[in-house]
Amino acid sequence: MINRLKTVAKQWRVLLILFAMFLCVLTITWKLSAIHVRQRDFLQIEGDKRTIRNIPLVAHRGLITDRNGEPLAVSTPVQSIWVDPSKLVDAPNTTAALAVALGINPEVLANSIASHASGKFLYVKRRLAPADAKKGLDLNLNHVGAQQEYQRFYPQGEVTSHLIGFSNIDDVGQEGLELTYNDWLSGTPGERQIIQDRRGHIIEERQTIQPAEPGKNLSLSIDFQLQNLAYRSLKAEFITRRAKAASVVVLDVGTGEVLAMVNQPSYNPHNKGDMTDFSVLRNRAITDVFEPGSTVKPFTIVAALESSLFGPETVIETSPGWMMVGPNEVRDIFNYGTLSLSSVITKSSNIGTSKIAFEIGAEPIRDVLQRVGFGEVPGTSFPGERGGVLPNPSRWSRIETATLSYGYGLSASALQLASAYSVIADGGVRKPVSLLKLSDEELTQVPRSQVISPAIASQVKVMLETVVDSSRGGSAVEANIPFHEVAGKTGTAHVVGEYGYEDNLHNSFFVGLVPASNPGIVVVVVINEPRGDEHYGGQVAAPVFSQIAAGAMRILNISPDKIPAQNLLSSSVQ
Numbered sequence: 001m002i003n004r005l006k007t008v009a010k011q012w013r014v015l016l017i018l019f020a021m022f023l024c025v026l027t028i029t030w031k032l033s034a035i036h037v038r039q040r041d042f043l044q045i046e047g048d049k050r051t052i053r054n055i056p057l058v059a060h061r062g063l064i065t066d067r068n069g070e071p072l073a074v075s076t077p078v079q080s081i082w083v084d085p086s087k088l089v090d091a092p093n094t095t096a097a098l099a100v101a102l103g104i105n106p107e108v109l110a111n112s113i114a115s116h117a118s119g120k121f122l123y124v125k126r127r128l129a130p131a132d133a134k135k136g137l138d139l140n141l142n143h144v145g146a147q148q149e150y151q152r153f154y155p156q157g158e159v160t161s162h163l164i165g166f167s168n169i170d171d172v173g174q175e176g177l178e179l180t181y182n183d184w185l186s187g188t189p190g191e192r193q194i195i196q197d198r199r200g201h202i203i204e205e206r207q208t209i210q211p212a213e214p215g216k217n218l219s220l221s222i223d224f225q226l227q228n229l230a231y232r233s234l235k236a237e238f239i240t241r242r243a244k245a246a247s248v249v250v251l252d253v254g255t256g257e258v259l260a261m262v263n264q265p266s267y268n269p270h271n272k273g274d275m276t277d278f279s280v281l282r283n284r285a286i287t288d289v290f291e292p293g294s295t296v297k298p299f300t301i302v303a304a305l306e307s308s309l310f311g312p313e314t315v316i317e318t319s320p321g322w323m324m325v326g327p328n329e330v331r332d333i334f335n336y337g338t339l340s341l342s343s344v345i346t347k348s349s350n351i352g353t354s355k356i357a358f359e360i361g362a363e364p365i366r367d368v369l370q371r372v373g374f375g376e377v378p379g380t381s382f383p384g385e386r387g388g389v390l391p392n393p394s395r396w397s398r399i400e401t402a403t404l405s406y407g408y409g410l411s412a413s414a415l416q417l418a419s420a421y422s423v424i425a426d427g428g429v430r431k432p433v434s435l436l437k438l439s440d441e442e443l444t445q446v447p448r449s450q451v452i453s454p455a456i457a458s459q460v461k462v463m464l465e466t467v468v469d470s471s472r473g474g475s476a477v478e479a480n481i482p483f484h485e486v487a488g489k490t491g492t493a494h495v496v497g498e499y500g501y502e503d504n505l506h507n508s509f510f511v512g513l514v515p516a517s518n519p520g521i522v523v524v525v526v527i528n529e530p531r532g533d534e535h536y537g538g539q540v541a542a543p544v545f546s547q548i549a550a551g552a553m554r555i556l557n558i559s560p561d562k563i564p565a566q567n568l569l570s571s572s573v574q
Contacts, residue, residue, distance in 0.1 A: 109124065158269075304359075325398050
């Protein structure tokens with residue numbers, strides 16, 4: 001009986017164990033089915049939260065080119081290495097290995113990670129070439145990753161730096177046209193979906209949620225060949241004259257487009273780290289103003305002709321070469337004696353223009369200056385653009401009237417001066433200036449206004465031709481170029497110092513129209529405070545004009561309008 005009970009007990013224990021095992025299997029099966037059926041969606045979502053990430057797709061900035069498609073600013077792909085500092089703060093070996101691979105001081109990197117220990121993201125080194133970034137990524141370190149970015153590159157360097165400007169490390173425009181057209185050039189970031197492991201490494205790219213849209217391209221009005229020529233010519237003179245600064249503007253007469261704009265001193269947009277004088281960042285041709293001196297005299301002549309009190313051959317007495325205006329002296333370089341109205345321009349007589357101003361008054365001169373653009377911003381939207389000063393007192397004194405006539409008491413930029421002279425060059429028509437290339441359709445819509453009569457503009461242009469004519473005693477014979485007639489005007493102005501005008505500091509100018517028979521371009525040359533024995537515009541600025549204008553005629557393929565008689569005879573014989 002006892003044995004039977006023991007046998008039954010053993011059977012029940014086995015059955016109980018089997019039943020318990022069955023219940024376990026049943027429970028596990030039920031749990032698994034619940035997970036895969038009832039909780040599948042919930043768990044899938046929670047799993048995705050831990051592995052699937054949406055990361056941005058970086059959009060590159062638009063291309064900046066010259067009018068012929070020459071690249072001036074491009075975006076190149078680079079890699080930026082990042083870490084999770086909260087995970088690496090206690091991993092000195094990982095930090096050290098990463099620092100060595102990226103060429104970083106290990107101690108500096110460790111301190112940087114420690115100072116951001118509470119964060120989840122920290123850039124270690126940005127804008128690395130893909131090959132350099134690969135050195136760090138190939139270590140397969142935990143919590144270390146890379147993000148694609150774009151770096152701005154300026155192929156023409158300092159030749160175009162003042163005009164183009166530059167962008168910062170986050171690809172946002174900071175200076176020049178990069179800043180002006182930042183919204184236009186900036187792209188729209190996209191988004192992509194990826195699967196990451198717990199180390200932050202990308203396992204799989206699932207899909208592109210929104211593609212990145214690159215920025216729009218920008219085509220500038222400048223011709224790079226001409227820009228480069230102007231830069232080299234200006235830099236050589238800037239160094240030779242040991243000048244404080246210098247600028248050149250080349251303007252298309254027919255369209256108002258700026259074909260070249262350069263300044264000295266310049267800077268390399270790729271190497272700004274060692275820069276100590278941030279004044280070199282200014283585009284002086286647009287942002288800096290000066291008293292234009294004798295370059296204003298042609299507009300005084302325009303006012304004289306408009307008054308009908310003067311004609312091209314009206315005689316003006318300038319002897320003995322000086323005169324007193326109240327307690328102030330007005331003086332010419334020489335005693336020119338009796339001059340015609342045309343010769344007042346040829347000889348650049350301060351006394352001549354002063355007497356004209358006394359006769360017609362200051363208001364007509366100011367009116368002409370305002371009509372051609374003095375005292376108004378050119379409207380390019382360039383950062384720091386200035387309109388200068390055009391005085392308008394309630395009552396003009398005699399000395400104010402006199403000084404206005406020969407370019408003192410007002411201020412203008414090099415771009416304003418180029419725009420004003422383009423009015424004379426284009427038969428009295430004023431049009432806006434443009435730093436962007438204009439399409440054929442845009443050119444038909446450019447607003448044009450007749451601010452000077454064509455006849456007077458033509459008369460003044462002929463007078464300007466005498467300035468470079470040695471046979472007529474012109475003061476800028478060095479401005480002549482082979483096979484092309486030149487019209488232009490010199491200018492020299494004392495620099496204002498702490499206690500008034502400095503006797504030994506000058507700004508030297510030359511403004512030229514070429515070819516004079518049918519002007520295609522206006523070239524303005526400004527040399528600020530040249531050192532040495534020479535400081536007159538005809539000595540300092542005119543030779544620079546000659547180099548630039550001669551090269552421009554070749555680059556722009558403008559036909560000659562001054563062919564020597566010997567060459568004509570040879571051509572006819574052939």
